[in-house]
Amino acid sequence: MLTQPRPIRLKGRSYLALTLTPELPFEDWLARLDDLASRSAGFFLRRPVVLDITGLDIDRAQLRTFVSQLGSRQVRIMGIEGASPSLLGSDLPPAMADGRPTSDFEPPAAAAEAATAEVAVAEPVMPDLPKAVPSIIVTQPVRSGQSLVFLEGDVTVVGSVASGAEIVAGGSIHVYGTLRGRAMAGTMGNAAARIFCRKLEAELIAIDGYYKTAEDMGPEFRGKPVQIWLDGETFKVEALA
Amino acid sequence: MGKVIVVTSGKGGVGKTTSSAALGAALAQGGDKVVVVDFDVGLRNLDLVMGAERRVVYDLVNVIQGEAKLTQALIRDKRVETLYLLPASQTRDKDNLTTEGVAAVIGALKANFDWVICDSPAGIERGATLAMRHADVAIVVTNPEVSSVRDSDRIIGLLDSKTLKAENGERMEKHLLLTRYDPLRAERGDMLKVDDVLEILSIPLLGIIPESMDVLRASNIGSPVTLADQGSAPAIAYFDAVRRLKGEQLPVTVPGEKRGFFGKFFGRKAA
Numbered sequence: 001m002l003t004q005p006r007p008i009r010l011k012g013r014s015y016l017a018l019t020l021t022p023e024l025p026f027e028d029w030l031a032r033l034d035d036l037a038s039r040s041a042g043f044f045l046r047r048p049v050v051l052d053i054t055g056l057d058i059d060r061a062q063l064r065t066f067v068s069q070l071g072s073r074q075v076r077i078m079g080i081e082g083a084s085p086s087l088l089g090s091d092l093p094p095a096m097a098d099g100r101p102t103s104d105f106e107p108p109a110a111a112a113e114a115a116t117a118e119v120a121v122a123e124p125v126m127p128d129l130p131k132a133v134p135s136i137i138v139t140q141p142v143r144s145g146q147s148l149v150f151l152e153g154d155v156t157v158v159g160s161v162a163s164g165a166e167i168v169a170g171g172s173i174h175v176y177g178t179l180r181g182r183a184m185a186g187t188m189g190n191a192a193a194r195i196f197c198r199k200l201e202a203e204l205i206a207i208d209g210y211y212k213t214a215e216d217m218g219p220e221f222r223g224k225p226v227q228i229w230l231d232g233e234t235f236k237v238e239a240l241a
Numbered sequence: 242m243g244k245v246i247v248v249t250s251g252k253g254g255v256g257k258t259t260s261s262a263a264l265g266a267a268l269a270q271g272g273d274k275v276v277v278v279d280f281d282v283g284l285r286n287l288d289l290v291m292g293a294e295r296r297v298v299y300d301l302v303n304v305i306q307g308e309a310k311l312t313q314a315l316i317r318d319k320r321v322e323t324l325y326l327l328p329a330s331q332t333r334d335k336d337n338l339t340t341e342g343v344a345a346v347i348g349a350l351k352a353n354f355d356w357v358i359c360d361s362p363a364g365i366e367r368g369a370t371l372a373m374r375h376a377d378v379a380i381v382v383t384n385p386e387v388s389s390v391r392d393s394d395r396i397i398g399l400l401d402s403k404t405l406k407a408e409n410g411e412r413m414e415k416h417l418l419l420t421r422y423d424p425l426r427a428e429r430g431d432m433l434k435v436d437d438v439l440e441i442l443s444i445p446l447l448g449i450i451p452e453s454m455d456v457l458r459a460s461n462i463g464s465p466v467t468l469a470d471q472g473s474a475p476a477i478a479y480f481d482a483v484r485r486l487k488g489e490q491l492p493v494t495v496p497g498e499k500r501g502f503f504g505k506f507f508g509r510k511a512a
Contacts, residue, residue, distance in 0.1 A: 140401070141443050143394045143395060143397050143398030143401070144391050144392075144394040144395040144398065145365075145394075145395040145398055145399075146398045159443070160440075160441070160443070162391070162394045162441065163387075163391050163394070164391055164394070164395065165394075165398075178440070178441075180441075
């Protein structure tokens with residue numbers, strides 16, 4: 001018998017994957033892919049790749065052959081988008097949906113290829129510059145029923161967050177008012193995110209998938225200005241002066 | 242061009258219809274031309290509260306569907322001649338309200354009246370969103386208790402996103418009308434305090450209407466409280482609310498709160 005079962009944590013996490021949209025006939029498209037790969041060796045190596053076959057009229061055997069053809073070129077398919085369920089089976093990568101577009105991947109030297117065909121060596125890759133952490137500031141109260149989702153970084157609310165409203169942030173959450181609704185910080189797997197508010201009346205707080213409801217929070221910090229952070233698997237709450 | 246006011250709340254039973262009728266009657270007694278529009282298609286009540294239930298021939302849905310002219314559907318009040326009612330249909334449902342139809346009716350009313358008061362149904366569905374869609378000003382009716390306050394907060398969110406004003410990037414003017422305020426219960430502490438409600442909703446206070454038998458009595462005889470008993474506490478509160486709505490700076494007194502020495506002399510003057 002299980003006493004005190006430890007719940008399994010289910011967390012969402014998003015990754016950047018390369019999406020390939022093949023065209024028919026596959027032979028021609030694979031030839032173009034080989035051409036690209038020859039100019040930038042190892043471009044697909046170890047990269048997660050999603051295959052988008054929306055609108056392609058192919059059967060299951062064709063798809064399986066195509067995936068294995070890609071496999072022989074070191075292109076590993078982690079998921080298939082836009083396929084009808086009947087097309088996919090246990091021998092094929094799982095279906096994926098609801099992908100959100102980001103900036104295009106730049107295949108090395110491919111863009112400049114037309115103009116400077118004779119340049120064979122890829123340009124040196126720019127070193128990663130430190131990026132500013134994005135954040136948004138909301139100057140109006142967040143009303144009941146409203147959901148403010150900002151997975152890229154911090155959310156600052158100059159005003160209150162009403163009961164029945166929710167803030168979902170990839171980074172920290174700052175509320176210059178009363179926090180009555182839900183605040184979920186560090187939802188993209190950031191355990192260092194914190195929640196700050198001028199008056200704590202929250203229905204639920206969560207950091208990096210760990211959550212606490214109002215009932216579990218205890219009365220000592222209710223109505224107080226606090227900061228909340230995660231120490232391992234426990235919440236720490238501290239009154240702010 | 243008249244001003245379109247939506248009287249809304251989210252929650253039912255807080256006093257939207259009573260307030261629509263009372264504010265409409267108070268505005269009309271000042272000489273302004275007022276029409277009160279019942280948007281509660283299927284559950285109409287405004288005709289009863291305004292004592293016009295036996296004079297309804299055509300209604301809002303008839304006008305929208307082209308079965309009647311607007312002038313045929315409007316009912317003129319027998320007591321105040323500048324007060325009109327556009328009743329809702331009791332037999333149809335809210336699906337009969339089309340966005341274009343409502344826009345046309347509101348546009349026509351705006352051109353002919355100083356004030357168009359839209360009595361919104363409860364809820365946040367079609368009827369309520371259409372009632373608020375064309376408004377210039379919103380009056381959010383709230384009772385001093387948690388569920389009503391939270392629903393009002395939700396409605397304010399919709400007013401800031403689902404109305405024409407919001408979609409055009411303008412700011413909707415919003416006022417809070419605190420109704421059914423019971424001084425005795427407030428004293429015992431089983432009601433939300435005025436300051437707490439204001440802090441949660443953070444919109445300006447238009448007035449506080451005390452819970453009173455006068456309101457019930459007025460409804461039962463089919464007369465807005467501002468017509469039936471003009472000297473009663475709720476009527477005075479509605480008249481004050483109307484003055485604030487017209488832009489007058491008038492301090493709000495909390496019913497039952499002890500006035501200071503000067504308050505005894507000056508607090509009454511508003512009546």
